[in-house]
Amino acid sequence: MTNPQERPSVFGRIASILALTFFLVVLPLGSYIYLKKGYEYQKEAMQGLRKEQRLTDITGLKLLDGQLPRMEIGESFYLLGLLPASADSEKYASVLKMLHQQFDIPENLELWTLFEQGDSSTVVAFQRKYKLPVDTAQLLYWGSNQAQFDQFVGQLALVPEEKATLKDGLIVLLDDSLYIRQAYPYQDEQILQKLVERTAILLPERDKPKPELRREAEM
Numbered sequence: 552m553t554n555p556q557e558r559p560s561v562f563g564r565i566a567s568i569l570a571l572t573f574f575l576v577v578l579p580l581g582s583y584i585y586l587k588k589g590y591e592y593q594k595e596a597m598q599g600l601r602k603e604q605r606l607t608d609i610t611g612l613k614l615l616d617g618q619l620p621r622m623e624i625g626e627s628f629y630l631l632g633l634l635p636a637s638a639d640s641e642k643y644a645s646v647l648k649m650l651h652q653q654f655d656i657p658e659n660l661e662l663w664t665l666f667e668q669g670d671s672s673t674v675v676a677f678q679r680k681y682k683l684p685v686d687t688a689q690l691l692y693w694g695s696n697q698a699q700f701d702q703f704v705g706q707l708a709l710v711p712e713e714k715a716t717l718k719d720g721l722i723v724l725l726d727d728s729l730y731i732r733q734a735y736p737y738q739d740e741q742i743l744q745k746l747v748e749r750t751a752i753l754l755p756e757r758d759k760p761k762p763e764l765r766r767e768a769e770m
Contacts, residue, residue: 557660600732600749604708607723611699612665615674618693620661622729626738628754629725629748630654632664632706632737632757639738644681646722646737651684658688659727660754665693667700722746726753 554683607630609622620627630650634643654660674692677683684690686709695703707723713734721734724746732753735746 600724601626602726602730602732604706604731606729606731608706609693609703611702612693612695613664615669615671615692616678617687617692621689624729624768625672625727627659627661628727628750629721629729630662630750631725632662633667633717633723633734634664635667635700635718635720635722637718640677641681642724643720643758644677644683646743647690648683650688650722650747651690654750654754655686655689660687661691662688662748663691663693663704665695667695667697669694707734709734724750724753736738 589682606622610694627711632643632647634640643664647664650662654662667678669677671694673694677692678685704717708731709717709721713721713736719738721738723734724732726732730743733749735742737746
């Protein structure tokens with residue numbers, strides 16, 4: 552018959568074995584699975600990004616509002632909104648405000664807007680009409696005429712699918728080496744979510760926001 556005094560020690564040994572198994576087997580396995588899923592998620596999210604063409608020349612554009620960027624390698628990432636005259640400016644304004652809210656913390660991300668046809672009065676009217684925040688360090692507005700706009704877009708080397716939706720407006724993702732990674736039609740919520748995810752993944756770890764699509768609170 553088992554001595555009752557031996558039972559606690561038996562249970563203690565079993566508990567020790569279970570705890571040791573958890574720390575040596577279960578916990579490392581769980582960490583591996585978690586890290587692998589994170590890697591696969593990032594790998595899948597980054598599919599489709601290219602790294603072939605750099606933005607090298609903005610001399611044909613006029614900075615209408617915001618601080619003049621240095622555009623040095625490794626300095627900043629950029630989300631460049633291309634706003635043709637035919638684009639839905641109200642929709643773009645709502646997306647721009649969302650992106651500014653989402654990525655307001657990182658100091659190394661600039662949000663550019665390029666009007667196909669616009670001057671300083673166009674920017675002022677755009678900001679007032681859609682109640683856009685004033686942030687000259689992160690929100691930059693550029694103007695051009697049609698010829699300058701077309702010339703600038705030409706150096707972005709958009710793929711045919713992106714060119715087909717340019718008339719409705721695009722947001723172009725550029726990394727900190729000024730490579731054009733991809734252009735996104737901002738009218739599609741699912742595609743916009745991909746833009747947010749990929750931007751968050753590309754940004755350095757410091758002050759990195761979660762890759763979620765935030766919407767403005769309804770009034």
